[in-house]
Amino acid sequence: MAHATQNRTITDAMQRQITIPSEVQHVICSGPGCLRLLTYLQAQHMIVGVDSIEVRGVDADARPYAMANPQFANYPVFGEFRGNDNPELVISLDPLPDVILKTYPEWGHDPVQLQQKTGIPVVTFNYGDLTGAQSDLYDSLRLMGKVVGKQERAEAVIAFFENTLEDVQERMATIDRPSRSACYVGGIAMRGGRGFESTMSSYTPFELLGITNLAAGSTRQPQASHAVVSQEQILAWDPACVFLDVSTSMLQPENNGLRALRKDPSYANLSAVQNNTVRGLLPFNSYTQNFGSILANVYYIGSELYPEAFHDIDPTEKADEIYRFLVGKPILGQLEQQFGGLVFQSISTSD
Missing domain, CATH: 3.40.50.1980 (Nitrogenase molybdenum iron protein domain)
Structure with missing residues (x-):
């Protein structure tokens, strides 16, 4: 990328060593929940395209991250939802993404093939949840924060989840x-x-x-x-x-x-x-x-x-x-x- 003078190496959820620019300015989010996590990190302005779910019209939308960002519907589409990315559409984006962020890497377009076809680093994430896979969620927030330069915000989001869950547990501890x-x-x-x-x-x-x-x-x-x-x-x-x-x-x-x-x-x-x-x-x-x-x-x-x-x-x-x-x-x-x-x-x- 023209603006990247140095590179760095990170380890993604598939345990691959991925080389990315030292300063990432543009990204796309592939897969369920990926753009949600980026929004939590207050980095949604970095996207240069969206998957098809962000532009389809629905009578009722239950995705708060998208409701809070109606501008997502105006971005160019780089592929179908659930990770079914179109490499030709990806490389037609202007500006090009420095990195492709991809949740649920086992779905849709294979991350390795996607990187080979586009020449753009693909960083994968395990989405996680608030119960049995909490560590996956926190690891993904930290890794995504590291990629896009939002480490401090990632820690703030994790602390928010932790404090909220602790508050609920303390309240329920009073109920036999x-x-x-x-x-x-x-x-x-x-x-x-x-x-x-x-x-x-x-x-x-x-x-x-x-x-x-x-x-x-x-x-x-x-x-x-x-x-x-x-x-x-x-x-x-x-x-x-x-x-x-x-x-x-x-x-x-x-x-x-x-x-x-x-x-x-x-x-x-x-x-x-x-x-x-x-x-x-x-x-x-x-x-x-x-x-x-x-x-x-x-x-x-x-x-x-x-x-x-x-x-x-x-x-x-x-x-x-x-x-x-x-x-x-x-x-x-x-x-x-x-x-x-x-x-x-x-x-x-x-x-």
Whole structure:
């Protein structure tokens, strides 16, 4: 690159030694969640192109990082989403990226081949999460921060996650385990919206709160978090504590989880339906996990189930505090508008 007078070597998630310019000015983000992490690092201005997910029009967008940066839709496209990069489009970008940042390197275009075809260094990252793969998330933030010169911000984001999780743990430490609720969450989005029977066997907000997830044993595959349970099983559980991913309310009638709760006579016998104690949650599975929405859900669930432990928390204010730090804007209002005012509300199950 004309502006790079020196190079440096880093080790990426695939344990490859990658030579990159000493000063990186331009990048592109390939793969689910990659541009989200770059936004967390306050370095989204460095991109020179986007993948196709950033320019497609949708009725409801559950990606706060993109909602806070509508300019992403105006960038040239270098390939299809989920890492299906087009080398010819990449090398047509002006200016060229100094580095290609790539999450989920096992998806889409092979990183080694992409680097060979474009002549541009490809740095890979393991996306991670806030539970079992926390170290991957923190390693990726640190590595990405090192690549783009945002090491200090990377440490600030990690500290924010750590402090937030510690705050939740301290609050829940005041609640005895036997008195914690057993809950079900339905309508979980997974590569698009799903019906009420769509759930997660390891629902992150429940895990972070230490509450029992009734669907925890609903899949035989330990690594398969998403699960579809039968209506019969939900009726047998008869959960008094029911949450609904509000993205399901945007679907056509045959897949709409909220409509099922309101119209299906079988569900009329559920205690939560009879007591009108179904509560709406933010979708967070949209181009992989949106960590801000996960944490916002944690505080809302905690406030609803354990008001004494979360007595000083206003969930809507907390959500915007989280979004403001991570993506730079308080965007909960936009999410509420998109999802019909159902976010963080007790949802009526009667017509």
